[in-house]
Amino acid sequence: MDSTSSRPAGRRPSVGFLTLVGLVIAGAVVVRLVLLSRQSYWIDEIFSVDESSGRLGRMLKVGSTEVHTPFYAGLLWGWMKIGGTHAIWTRLLSTLFAVIAVVVSYRGLRAVPLNDHVRWALTVATAAGGTSIVYSLETRSYALLMLGSVGLTISTLRAALLTLDREEVPRRVLLTWGGWVAVAATAHLFGAVLALGALAVLVVLTVVRAPRARARGVLVWLAVAAAGCSLQAVWILRGLSRPGFASGTDWIQAPNRLDLRDLITTAFSSGTMAPRKDGFAWASPIGVIVVVALCLGAALYGYLGRARRQPTAEATAAVILLILATIVIVAVFVVSQRTHLWTLRNLVIVTPALTWGVICLAAAAARTVAGRRWVATAVVALLGLGLVPITIGLAHPYKTDFRGLLEYLITVRAERPDAEYVFLGGDRPGRWQTASERPADDPAWDTLYRHMSRYPRTNRYPGLPPNGSGTTVVTYSDGVANPHLDRDAAALMKRLDPSICRRVPIYSLIVIRCN
Numbered sequence: 001m002d003s004t005s006s007r008p009a010g011r012r013p014s015v016g017f018l019t020l021v022g023l024v025i026a027g028a029v030v031v032r033l034v035l036l037s038r039q040s041y042w043i044d045e046i047f048s049v050d051e052s053s054g055r056l057g058r059m060l061k062v063g064s065t066e067v068h069t070p071f072y073a074g075l076l077w078g079w080m081k082i083g084g085t086h087a088i089w090t091r092l093l094s095t096l097f098a099v100i101a102v103v104v105s106y107r108g109l110r111a112v113p114l115n116d117h118v119r120w121a122l123t124v125a126t127a128a129g130g131t132s133i134v135y136s137l138e139t140r141s142y143a144l145l146m147l148g149s150v151g152l153t154i155s156t157l158r159a160a161l162l163t164l165d166r167e168e169v170p171r172r173v174l175l176t177w178g179g180w181v182a183v184a185a186t187a188h189l190f191g192a193v194l195a196l197g198a199l200a201v202l203v204v205l206t207v208v209r210a211p212r213a214r215a216r217g218v219l220v221w222l223a224v225a226a227a228g229c230s231l232q233a234v235w236i237l238r239g240l241s242r243p244g245f246a247s248g249t250d251w252i253q254a255p256n257r258l259d260l261r262d263l264i265t266t267a268f269s270s271g272t273m274a275p276r277k278d279g280f281a282w283a284s285p286i287g288v289i290v291v292v293a294l295c296l297g298a299a300l301y302g303y304l305g306r307a308r309r310q311p312t313a314e315a316t317a318a319v320i321l322l323i324l325a326t327i328v329i330v331a332v333f334v335v336s337q338r339t340h341l342w343t344l345r346n347l348v349i350v351t352p353a354l355t356w357g358v359i360c361l362a363a364a365a366a367r368t369v370a371g372r373r374w375v376a377t378a379v380v381a382l383l384g385l386g387l388v389p390i391t392i393g394l395a396h397p398y399k400t401d402f403r404g405l406l407e408y409l410i411t412v413r414a415e416r417p418d419a420e421y422v423f424l425g426g427d428r429p430g431r432w433q434t435a436s437e438r439p440a441d442d443p444a445w446d447t448l449y450r451h452m453s454r455y456p457r458t459n460r461y462p463g464l465p466p467n468g469s470g471t472t473v474v475t476y477s478d479g480v481a482n483p484h485l486d487r488d489a490a491a492l493m494k495r496l497d498p499s500i501c502r503r504v505p506i507y508s509l510i511v512i513r514c515n
Helices: 015-035 043-051 056-065 070-081 087-109 118-130 130-133 142-162 171-187 189-209 212-229 230-239 257-267 288-303 314-333 347-364 369-395 400-416 446-452 485-495
Strands: 274-275 278-281 420-424 451-455 472-476 499-502 509-515
Touching: 015 087, 015 118, 015 130, 015 369, 043 056, 043 070, 043 087, 056 070, 056 118, 070 087, 070 142, 070 171, 087 118, 087 130, 118 130, 118 347, 118 369, 130 257, 130 278, 130 347, 142 171, 142 314, 142 347, 171 189, 171 212, 171 230, 171 288, 189 212, 189 230, 189 314, 212 230, 230 485, 257 278, 257 288, 257 314, 257 347, 274 369, 278 451, 288 347, 288 369, 314 347, 347 369, 369 400, 400 472, 400 509, 472 485, 485 499, 485 509
Parallel strands: 420 451, 420 472
Antiparallel strands: 274 278, 472 509, 499 509
């Protein structure tokens, strides 16, 4: 009998529990929809919109230096052909991927013999996790990558449980696994990294649990993984002959223990989110403390209840999921000491395995059916409560506020037609707001850009004319997460004339107006 088709004994979820689940999932979706246009595009999103604008051939040319295939760019290209380049529309595609990931979690986990309450808790974790929410508000490929990671993690878990039961993995499970490998690996290079980690788990289990058919089983898994990663492999091999290929990764530094800490605290996101150069991080340890307390409380519940210790599907699932996450994290950490790989946003691939593994661990520690029910209820409630600080944090500016800057400059232009504008840094001002967001009938846009001067670095800027003349607005941009913004602002102010200049508060930018 196929063990994945059996359902564990236990009371079915109550109406109250399912109502709580529905409210949290609905709340997570509403939060995404409400926040779609709250932030202006930041430079990476502008690149994606620029890449997918215009003709299909131009998209392939612009993306030819990217290490990832143009899978997401192609989907975005078709999406923008329907609805344009406004932030609400382009980010809605990522939100759609996030909603599909929730559906995939629910439907995929039904084939895994977990307690019904635990299964719902894992589904809610997919919907309400801070990492999933923040990347579903991005016009980038990470929501698609997370969708692929959810599907691949579930299919790996299902295949691993079958192998542990010494059952032959059905062809439909093999094909499903290969399909999710293809989605994840084609969406992003790190989808292939997760696939390699999953392959390692399944190969080891095949060798240990199916000795009679180990050679055939290993070859089958290798062949399916190779087929799923083939498009990404071809893209990389082709790119090695193209000048500038993968040059956008040169800024990535080797990770250290602080990067590991950010990865763990972000997976169990709680409190205020802070942008980093390599991704969006939740640095607060509160989420980690809560899940540790949950696991300890569940273990104490199981011990005091004196329930007989027995193996459960949740315990086995926890081991498989946490081993998968550990393999990927350790492998990427080690390789990244020499190669530009590790970024916080790339490591979203381990979020499903890491969070689900801990939830299953707590459920297994509770030992009893009632204990698993209470653990699942606590998880859903905590995820629902966590939506409040996550929403508040994401409602405040956390991306470079180019929209606010341009609105301010137009205001200055209306007040002082002779004003001059200076931009310091590598960004091109004309790309900061896409065509569909510009007021087509406002001549201020044209006159604004005619009075702009650009300098690639601050040391190239000659400064204000002697004694100043007219109105000048100086803007300096150094990415979405400049840790030295105030220090750089003070240094720039010294080079100007503090008696006639003042800083204008616009998030993640240095804007100084001199009259």
